[in-house]
Amino acid sequence: MMKLFDQNRHIVQRLGFIAITLMALVTVLPIIGTVAFILVKGGSAISLEFLSGFPHDGMRAGGILPAIIGTLYLTLGTALFSVPLGIAAAIYLSEYARDNQLTRLIRLAIINLAGIPSVVYGLFGLGLFVLFLKFGTSILAASLTLSIMTLPVIISTSEEALRAVPQAFRTVSISLGATRWQTISRIILKEALPGILTGIILGLERAAGETAPILFTGAAFFLPQLPHSPFDATMALPYHLFVISTQVPEMPIQIQYGTALVLLVFVLTMNVIATVIRSRARAKRQW
Amino acid sequence: MVDKIIIENLSLQYSDGTESLRNVSMGIPQNAVTVLFGPAGGGKSTLLRCLNRLNDLTEIKASSGRILIDGENILDPKTDVIALRRRVGMVFARPVTLPMSIRENIIYGLELAGEKRKSKLDEAVERSLKLSAIWDEVKDRLDESAIELSGGQQQRVCLARVIALQPQVILLDEPTSGLDPISTGKVEAALFELKKEYTIILVPHSVQQAARTADHAAFFLTGELIEYGDGKSLFTNPKQKKTEDYVMGRFG
Amino acid sequence: MEKSLSWREFIITRLIQSSGYSAILFVALIFFFLLREGLPALGEVDVSSLLNFRWYPIESYFGILPLISGSLIVTLGAALIAVPFGIGTAVYISEVAPRWMREILKPLVELLGGLPSVVLGFLGILVLAPFLRVFLNLPTGLTAFTGSLLLGGIAVPTVVSVAEDALDSVPRAYREGAWALGATRWQTIWRVTLPAAKSGVLTAVMLGVGRAIGETMTVMMVTGNAPVLATGLGSLFAPVRTMTATIAAEMGEVANGSTHYHVLFFIGMVLFIISLIVNVIASSVVFRAKKRAERILS
Numbered sequence: 053m054m055k056l057f058d059q060n061r062h063i064v065q066r067l068g069f070i071a072i073t074l075m076a077l078v079t080v081l082p083i084i085g086t087v088a089f090i091l092v093k094g095g096s097a098i099s100l101e102f103l104s105g106f107p108h109d110g111m112r113a114g115g116i117l118p119a120i121i122g123t124l125y126l127t128l129g130t131a132l133f134s135v136p137l138g139i140a141a142a143i144y145l146s147e148y149a150r151d152n153q154l155t156r157l158i159r160l161a162i163i164n165l166a167g168i169p170s171v172v173y174g175l176f177g178l179g180l181f182v183l184f185l186k187f188g189t190s191i192l193a194a195s196l197t198l199s200i201m202t203l204p205v206i207i208s209t210s211e212e213a214l215r216a217v218p219q220a221f222r223t224v225s226i227s228l229g230a231t232r233w234q235t236i237s238r239i240i241l242k243e244a245l246p247g248i249l250t251g252i253i254l255g256l257e258r259a260a261g262e263t264a265p266i267l268f269t270g271a272a273f274f275l276p277q278l279p280h281s282p283f284d285a286t287m288a289l290p291y292h293l294f295v296i297s298t299q300v301p302e303m304p305i306q307i308q309y310g311t312a313l314v315l316l317v318f319v320l321t322m323n324v325i326a327t328v329i330r331s332r333a334r335a336k337r338q339w
Numbered sequence: 340m341v342d343k344i345i346i347e348n349l350s351l352q353y354s355d356g357t358e359s360l361r362n363v364s365m366g367i368p369q370n371a372v373t374v375l376f377g378p379a380g381g382g383k384s385t386l387l388r389c390l391n392r393l394n395d396l397t398e399i400k401a402s403s404g405r406i407l408i409d410g411e412n413i414l415d416p417k418t419d420v421i422a423l424r425r426r427v428g429m430v431f432a433r434p435v436t437l438p439m440s441i442r443e444n445i446i447y448g449l450e451l452a453g454e455k456r457k458s459k460l461d462e463a464v465e466r467s468l469k470l471s472a473i474w475d476e477v478k479d480r481l482d483e484s485a486i487e488l489s490g491g492q493q494q495r496v497c498l499a500r501v502i503a504l505q506p507q508v509i510l511l512d513e514p515t516s517g518l519d520p521i522s523t524g525k526v527e528a529a530l531f532e533l534k535k536e537y538t539i540i541l542v543p544h545s546v547q548q549a550a551r552t553a554d555h556a557a558f559f560l561t562g563e564l565i566e567y568g569d570g571k572s573l574f575t576n577p578k579q580k581k582t583e584d585y586v587m588g589r590f591g
Numbered sequence: 592m593e594k595s596l597s598w599r600e601f602i603i604t605r606l607i608q609s610s611g612y613s614a615i616l617f618v619a620l621i622f623f624f625l626l627r628e629g630l631p632a633l634g635e636v637d638v639s640s641l642l643n644f645r646w647y648p649i650e651s652y653f654g655i656l657p658l659i660s661g662s663l664i665v666t667l668g669a670a671l672i673a674v675p676f677g678i679g680t681a682v683y684i685s686e687v688a689p690r691w692m693r694e695i696l697k698p699l700v701e702l703l704g705g706l707p708s709v710v711l712g713f714l715g716i717l718v719l720a721p722f723l724r725v726f727l728n729l730p731t732g733l734t735a736f737t738g739s740l741l742l743g744g745i746a747v748p749t750v751v752s753v754a755e756d757a758l759d760s761v762p763r764a765y766r767e768g769a770w771a772l773g774a775t776r777w778q779t780i781w782r783v784t785l786p787a788a789k790s791g792v793l794t795a796v797m798l799g800v801g802r803a804i805g806e807t808m809t810v811m812m813v814t815g816n817a818p819v820l821a822t823g824l825g826s827l828f829a830p831v832r833t834m835t836a837t838i839a840a841e842m843g844e845v846a847n848g849s850t851h852y853h854v855l856f857f858i859g860m861v862l863f864i865i866s867l868i869v870n871v872i873a874s875s876v877v878f879r880a881k882k883r884a885e886r887i888l889s
Binding site: 061062064065068069071072073075076078079080082083084086087089090136137140141143144145147148149157158159160161162163164165166167168169170171172173174175176178179180183184200203204207231232233254257258260261262263264267268290291293294297298305308312315316319320322323327 | 597599600603604606607608610611612613614615617618620621624625627628675676677679680682683684687688696698699700701702703705706707708709710711712713714716717718744747751775776777778780798801802804805806807808812835838839842843847855856859862863866867869870871873874
């Protein structure tokens with residue numbers, strides 16, 4: 053009797069494990085499928101002209117250079133604001149903040165920033181940067197909007213990396229006559245660097261792929277030339293993909309897949325770099 | 340003999356409610372090894388961390404009393420703690436070398452103090468490593484990572500790192516607790532040399548080590564200084580019952 | 592020299608401190624600008640017309656109920672997909688998978704989180720919608736259901752990573768205790784590990800749902816954009832339009848300061864408040880769970 057019961061339990065376990073493995077596979081396989089599908093379908097569109105030319109014939113021919121450059125500008129612009137601010141905020145939380153109401157409020161604010169819908173960021177950017185500060189629909193306004201959206205990712209990953217550095221390093225450094233900032237700048241930041249870099253790249257990856265926050269703050273439908281200053285609007289890969297897949301009738305499918313491929317490669321490269329930095333740092337770490 | 344440090348009515352309570360020191364008064368003489376010993380939680384480490392104000396990093400609820408080093412009260416809020424910590428160096432229980440080369444570890448404090456001359460730095464590296472009895476073992480690999488060294492070697496590098504700053508007082512908090520007997524012997528021998536130049540305060544990791552190294556010894560129990568006196572007589576002929584029980588190993 | 596050092600230290604400390612506070616400032620600024628541009632809507636349109644069934648801004652019909660119902664039905668569908676698959680995957684990664692499998696799965700799920708939503712929307716239009724139209728024999732493939740499927744995929748990484756963290760933080764001793772009492776690993780998962788991680792898993796579900804409500808581009812591209820009030824399950828297979836998609840689709844074409852403009856900001860404000868509530872509740876669950884763990888350990 054006991055034995056039968058035992059056997060039953062193990063059959064249940066076997067079935068359960070199979071079911072849950074299948075669930076994981078159903079979750080993961082479409083990801084691989086999506087990436088592979090776009091790589092295959094878009095591959096034939098890629099050519100030097102496609103990557104380095106301007107769109108023409110109502111975007112139904114030519115290249116996507118302005119969108120690529122635009123996304124680069126926006127990503128760099130986002131980094132310019134969000135990286136220093138994000139790292140500084142992470143340093144504050146990990147090295148300076150005491151466990152009190154104010155700190156809890158800051159953490160709550162960060163969690164909330166992470167949860168605000170991207171289109172609401174777009175509205176905010178429109179209200180503050182485009183209209184109130186009169187930056188206009190511009191790279192500057194879009195980058196600032198994306199920066200604030202990226203901030204929580206950078207702050208929380210950097211804080212985690214800083215906290216992982218052993219407390220003993222801080223005590224020792226202080227005991228040798230270092231100030232708090234000397235300790236941070238000479239030891240803690242150096243040790244936390246790989247983790248911080250990973251966070252930055254993951255944050256920027258998200259910014260590079262976003263469309264909704266730049267819809268009303270900086271994205272242009274079509275521009276015959278590259279932007280000249282931060283106060284110009286710009287084309288961007290994600291918005292361009294949106295435009296050519298929904299707004300332009302009789303759009304050649306090839307160009308659509310090609311654009312999706314370039315955007316995907318852009319984002320995936322950042323993702324892979326982040327993963328590599330993280331795993332190499334883990335392997336090398338001596339503490 | 341001159342008292343380098345005078346502790347007057349020092350009391351301290353941590354924020355979590357634990358009381359760590361109760362009305363401790365004692366004088367610590369120059370150029371000698373003063374040993375603070377007793378069971379865990381007696382307040383020895385807390386006292387050490389008061390002497391270089393490392394307790395500033397911890398949440399403290401209340402403290403009172405004075406600590407005079409060369410007549411100056413270092414607990415005064417106006418004290419330059421950075422300068423104090425250069426004057427009062429500390430070696431910790433766990434050997435923690437910073438994640439950099441051996442040379443960089445030694446000159447870390449000096450560079451922070453503004454010393455840039457290479458000749459001075461090189462001189463300090465050699466002198467302090469020799470005083471810590473580790474020069475011969477590491478002189479050919481000064482630019483290798485300090486973390487590669489063994490625990491005993493790392494601890495002596497930590498000692499050298501403190502000596503390089505030319506402090507007046509060296510605090511050692513169970514510096515040999517994780518080391519093998521041979522490394523322990525080397526550290527103790529180094530202390531014997533060092534006391535000619537410095538005032539040394541040691542929290543030993545055993546009564547035996549206390550007896551071996553102490554010129555003066557203070558017995559601490561639950562935050563109170565029970566007995567303080569000459570190293571030889573305190574271990575052979577303690578005056579207090581509690582001290583005797585502890586020294587004889589009859590302590591619960 | 593010491594003097595200049597302490598000045599530098601002082602300034603740097605202030606800079607770092609204000610950066611730390613900046614997160615609060617940004618949330619406040621976002622809320623302020625949404626209120627500033629959104630509240631006038633209440634003066635220009637009365638509440639009864641806002642809570643109406645007809646969204647047709649050109650003729651000044653600003654009933655947001657169809658948009659809310661659109662968001663709800665798409666999100667509900669997404670949750671029905673993301674919750675079981677997300678938790679299942681999290682359990683698999685944390686409790687069942689061999690180490691090498693874990694090393695492959697985790698970055699892959701993270702990758703899904705990083706896929707731009709516009710790419711998913713693009714594939715939704717070109718591949719998923721035509722397939723569903725034929726497969727389910729519908730007049731159009733651009734339906735709430737199509738949106739739900741893709742949104743489910745977008746919410747999954749959030750659910751997986753938060754739930755996996757929660758499962759991971761269950762002390763190993765709990766599991767070993769259960770095994771020692773003769774429970775199989777499967778029983779341990781259901782009766783010990785998951786219940787112990789309950790609050791974290793709940794947080795995962797909430798954050799996943801929050802992510803789904805806020806998603807914009809994918810739903811705008813694949814749900815057909817018809818502002819029709821959802822009345823039942825049947826609406827799942829008809830075109831709908833969500834709050835986010837409405838803002839994204841219409842904001843570019845309205846005149847600044849018009850009633851339509853204010854109403855769109857008002858919808859943004861509603862979305863902001865929803866996400867605020869979701870995140871405040873989710874984080875208080877996290878805090879409470881942590882306190883309980885501290886109690887157990889002390």
